[in-house]
Amino acid sequence: xxxxxxxxxxxxxxxxxxxxxxxxxxxxxxxxxxxxxxxxxxxxxxxxxxxxxxxxxxxxxxxxxxxxxxxxxxxxxxxxxxxxxxxxxxxxxxxxxxxxxxxxxxxxxxxxxxxxxxxxxxxxxxxxxxxxxxxxxxxxxxxxxxxxxxxxxxxxxxxxxxxxxxxxxxxxxxxxxxxxxxxxxxxxxxxxxxxxxxxxxxxxxxxxxxxxxxxxxxxxxxxxxxxxxxxxxxxxxxxxxxxxxxxxxxxxxxxxxxxxxxxxxxxxxxxxxxxxxxx
Amino acid sequence: xxxxxxxxxxxxxxxxxxxxxxxxxxxxxxxxxxxxxxxxxxxxxxxxxxxxxxxxxxxxxxxxxxxxxxxxxxxxxxxxxxxxxxxxxxxxxxxxxxxxxxxxxxxxxxxxxxxxxxxxxxxxxxxxxxxxxxxxxxxxxxxxxxxxxxxxxxxxxxxxxxxxxxxxxxxxxxxxxxxxxxxxxxxxxxxxxxxxxxxxxxxxxxxxxxxxxxxxxxxxxxxxxxxxxxxxxxxxxxxxxxxxxxxxxxxxxxxxxxxxxxxxxxxxxxxxxxxxxxxxxxxxxxxxxxxxxxxxxxxxxxxxxxxxxxxxxxxxxxxxxxxxxxxxxxxxxxxxxxxxx
Numbered sequence: 054x055x056x057x058x059x060x061x062x063x064x065x066x067x068x069x070x071x072x073x074x075x076x077x078x079x080x081x082x083x084x085x086x087x088x089x090x091x092x093x094x095x096x097x098x099x100x101x102x103x104x105x106x107x108x109x110x111x112x113x114x115x116x117x118x119x120x121x122x123x124x125x126x127x128x129x130x131x132x133x134x135x136x137x138x139x140x141x142x143x144x145x146x147x148x149x150x151x152x153x154x155x156x157x158x159x160x161x162x163x164x165x166x167x168x169x170x171x172x173x174x175x176x177x178x179x180x181x182x183x184x185x186x187x188x189x190x191x192x193x194x195x196x197x198x199x200x201x202x203x204x205x206x207x208x209x210x211x212x213x214x215x216x217x218x219x220x221x222x223x224x225x226x227x228x229x230x231x232x233x234x235x236x237x238x239x240x241x242x243x244x245x246x247x248x249x250x251x252x253x254x255x256x257x258x259x260x261x262x263x264x265x266x267x268x269x270x271x272x273x274x275x276x277x278x279x280x281x282x283x284x285x286x287x288x289x290x291x292x293x294x295x296x297x298x299x300x301x302x303x304x305x306x307x308x309x310x311x312x313x314x315x316x317x318x319x320x321x322x323x324x325x326x327x328x329x330x331x332x
Numbered sequence: 333x334x335x336x337x338x339x340x341x342x343x344x345x346x347x348x349x350x351x352x353x354x355x356x357x358x359x360x361x362x363x364x365x366x367x368x369x370x371x372x373x374x375x376x377x378x379x380x381x382x383x384x385x386x387x388x389x390x391x392x393x394x395x396x397x398x399x400x401x402x403x404x405x406x407x408x409x410x411x412x413x414x415x416x417x418x419x420x421x422x423x424x425x426x427x428x429x430x431x432x433x434x435x436x437x438x439x440x441x442x443x444x445x446x447x448x449x450x451x452x453x454x455x456x457x458x459x460x461x462x463x464x465x466x467x468x469x470x471x472x473x474x475x476x477x478x479x480x481x482x483x484x485x486x487x488x489x490x491x492x493x494x495x496x497x498x499x500x501x502x503x504x505x506x507x508x509x510x511x512x513x514x515x516x517x518x519x520x521x522x523x524x525x526x527x528x529x530x531x532x533x534x535x536x537x538x539x540x541x542x543x544x545x546x547x548x549x550x551x552x553x554x555x556x557x558x559x560x561x562x563x564x565x566x567x568x569x570x571x572x573x574x575x576x577x578x579x580x581x582x583x584x585x586x587x588x589x590x591x592x593x594x595x596x597x598x599x600x601x602x603x604x605x606x607x608x609x610x611x612x613x614x615x616x617x618x619x620x621x622x623x624x625x626x627x628x629x630x631x632x633x634x635x636x637x638x639x640x641x642x643x644x645x646x647x648x649x650x651x652x653x654x655x656x657x658x659x660x661x662x663x664x665x666x667x668x669x670x671x672x673x
Contacts, residue, residue: 297539
């Protein structure tokens with residue numbers, strides 16, 4: 054094709070006709086993103102508004118509510134407890150959930166469908182009932198409400214997320230890779246640690262991220278299981294809101310959101326969660 | 333706020349003849365917010381020092397469901413602090429004592445009659461007056477009647493509560509029966525009057541109503557006096573509280589002891605301590621609650637506004653929570669239908 058002809062054709066090729074369907078698709082995406090992000094933007098506006106009540110439009114920009122949040126012993130204690138509990142829950146959920154998923158996918162267990170439903174059942178029960186039931190069980194068995202009881206409760210509701218995401222990876226897993234490793238002389242343990250685990254890692258850790266966030270934001274289960282001076286951040290915020298509905302709540306929400314986002318970003322950097330997203 | 337040391341000294345001088353426990357733990361419920369700050373900073377440390385015990389103060393709601401779920405013989409709380417309606421619910425399940433008398437708690441001898449009336453389970457330590465809060469910068473005349481809330485000019489700018497979950501809303505509903513009908517129990521008149529208040533902005537918590545008034549989201553709303561007066565100070569907003577001529581409803585802070593408590597003497601001692609004039613004065617002036625003890629002398633600023641004389645206390649109307657709780661399910665269904673949307 055000659056040069057004089059190619060230039061007009063290229064212009065035609067680049068100038069695509071207006072596509073109504075594509076525009077509608079983009080508009081819908083923009084709408085969904087706005088729907089998802091607008092509440093966060095509103096919370097940020099409230100957190101920066103200096104008035105002692107939530108008002109719109111804001112009258113200025115101030116960090117006083119962030120200062121109040123970070124200066125509050127009760128807030129800080131609750132924040133650190135929530136972070137600590139969520140970190141332990143993340144580890145436990147990965148260990149328990151990953152093992153359960155492997156057993157369910159590979160174990161040839163009798164009643165596999167029932168077991169899967171059983172492990173998923175904490176997601177189907179209202180969390181407030183799970184909390185109440187555990188509270189009663191702990192008290193009746195005389196163990197009170199220790200922190201490890203709270204951790205176990207959070208783990209109970211977080212494990213299904215790890216199971217589900219790991220099962221999704223295992224579903225697409227090509228077992229011939231493991232077989233090849235075994236044929237080449239690798240022991241079962243070596244096959245697991247050097248072949249299976251790296252391949253299912255994105256699913257396990259994606260579930261771990263969910264577990265962390267579920268625990269960090271957990272309110273209904275914690276409501277019954279926290280003790281005086283040992284309250285998690287969502288419980289402290291709920292009680293604070295009943296008496297002092299000011300910008301400190303919005304500041305605390307922003308901190309929570311940023312912390313959750315940080316965990317996701319750190320894990321993305323460390324293990325590449327995009328690999329899981331592509332599945 | 334007074335220092336903890338000062339309060340401890342006062343407490344030591346005025347110690348009642350109640351058996352002081354040794355290194356026991358008293359499990360109580362208590363409010364958060366400013367009340368909780370004063371309790372944790374001053375009141376409870378002084379109590380612990382005097383009674384040589386530790387206090388485990390639970391501020392995390394819901395108190396009554398937790399008490400219900402725990403064993404009656406080893407309850408999760410020794411002292412239950414709630415509003416009056418929840419005490420009635422707890423009594424019906426045998427979770428709290430019916431009455432606290434001067435025999436167990438000597439300072440009960442000095443309280444106003446409303447604090448131990450037949451409308452109270454346990455003993456009232458403070459009360460607020462439920463009336464009308466309003467903006468003073470909106471050209472509104474100071475309300476004199478509960479009927480003023482129905483002024484058509486306030487359409488969409490009046491505030492109320494989600495009645496099934498808020499005792500102020502429940503009190504307001506009963507007051508509508510009194511103002512527009514035959515009395516607090518005239519529900520038909522109350523429902524009709526409630527319908528006439530639409531459009532109305534509804535909130536779950538009293539704190540939300542305070543903020544709606546402060547932000548001028550509503551110009552007038554049902555609120556307790558403490559919820560307005562506590563913003564007194566250099567940054568006082570243009571809001572005020574009005575006591576309608578038909579009377580104000582009592583929002584009582586009630587303490588009670590659980591029958592299964594292992595430290596009952598300490599629990600009674602705590603209630604007695606909370607009724608001491610100096611402790612009452614400290615808390616009353618911190619959160620603008622009217623003290624139940626007749627011997628409390630508040631500073632002039634507080635005395636002028638709070639219910640501190642027999643004449644002012646006589647304006648209090650105490651709802652019959654036993655009657656209300658027995659009908660709560662039906663009432664909830666009806667008001668939800670009325671206020672839906």
